[in-house]
Amino acid sequence: xxxxxxxxxxxxxxxxxxxxxxxxxxxxxxxxxxxxxxxxxxxxxxxxxxxxxxxxxxxxxxxxxxxxxxxxxxxxxxxxxxxxxxxxxxxxxxxxxxxxxxxxxxxxxxxxx
Amino acid sequence: xxxxxxxxxxxxxxxxxxxxxxxxxxxxxxxxxxxxxxxxxxxxxxxxxxxxxxxxxxxxxxxxxxxxxxxxxxxxxxxxxxxxxxxxxxxxxxxxxxxxxxxxxxxxxxxx
Numbered sequence: 001x002x003x004x005x006x007x008x009x010x011x012x013x014x015x016x017x018x019x020x021x022x023x024x025x026x027x028x029x030x031x032x033x034x035x036x037x038x039x040x041x042x043x044x045x046x047x048x049x050x051x052x053x054x055x056x057x058x059x060x061x062x063x064x065x066x067x068x069x070x071x072x073x074x075x076x077x078x079x080x081x082x083x084x085x086x087x088x089x090x091x092x093x094x095x096x097x098x099x100x101x102x103x104x105x106x107x108x109x110x111x112x113x
Numbered sequence: 114x115x116x117x118x119x120x121x122x123x124x125x126x127x128x129x130x131x132x133x134x135x136x137x138x139x140x141x142x143x144x145x146x147x148x149x150x151x152x153x154x155x156x157x158x159x160x161x162x163x164x165x166x167x168x169x170x171x172x173x174x175x176x177x178x179x180x181x182x183x184x185x186x187x188x189x190x191x192x193x194x195x196x197x198x199x200x201x202x203x204x205x206x207x208x209x210x211x212x213x214x215x216x217x218x219x220x221x222x223x224x225x
Contacts, residue, residue, distance in 0.1 A: 004156070033211075035213075040218075042203050042215035048212065055211060056212050058212065092213075101159055103159070104157040105156050106155055106156045107155075107156050
């Protein structure tokens with residue numbers, strides 16, 4: 001049983017560019033959450049997707065957007081990249097949210113130059 | 114508002130010694146509490162979670178945590194540290210089940 005997978009593993013972009021990160025949830029999971037983990041910090045909640053809709057959102061600007069597909073996989077899009085967007089982006093999947101354990105992927109490390 | 118405070122960004126223990134990692138939380142509703150471990154260049158792995166059942170929760174790899182409502186604490190312990198326990202540990206609170214609030218993490222070093 002494959003766990004949560006994310007692609008790509010590493011990415012280098014320049015300021016102002018746009019980036020798309022991808023996540024495939026663990027088998028049987030229908031909810032995907034995205035987190036940003038800056039160096040030396042804990043993960044910060046970006047948003048959660050369930051039934052192809054954004055169910056909850058953290059304190060992130062509109063430059064951060066997402067999508068969930070019918071097969072429950074998800075994308076995180078970041079527009080107009082800033083240097084401060086450099087971080088490890090983690091995807092976590094769970095079953096219908098609601099206190100179910102979130103299983104994390106290995107993350108995508110984004111470097112903005 | 115919900116938040117998590119992890120006291121001590123770095124903790125060092127000798128191999129075989131007690132591990133104690135501290136976590137205090139604030140939550141407007143009875144929370145669910147979690148401890149995750151992160152090894153270098155990897156994602157987070159669940160160690161244990163508290164879901165309002167027993168206040169003493171046992172997790173993987175010999176770790177356990179005790180929920181103390183009066184102290185708003187959920188400290189993580191392990192009786193005997195092993196070299197493989199060296200990692201970053203995160204405490205998290207989830208009041209609604211949909212959004213997790215993580216602490217800033219505690220880096221555990223195990224000295225041989």
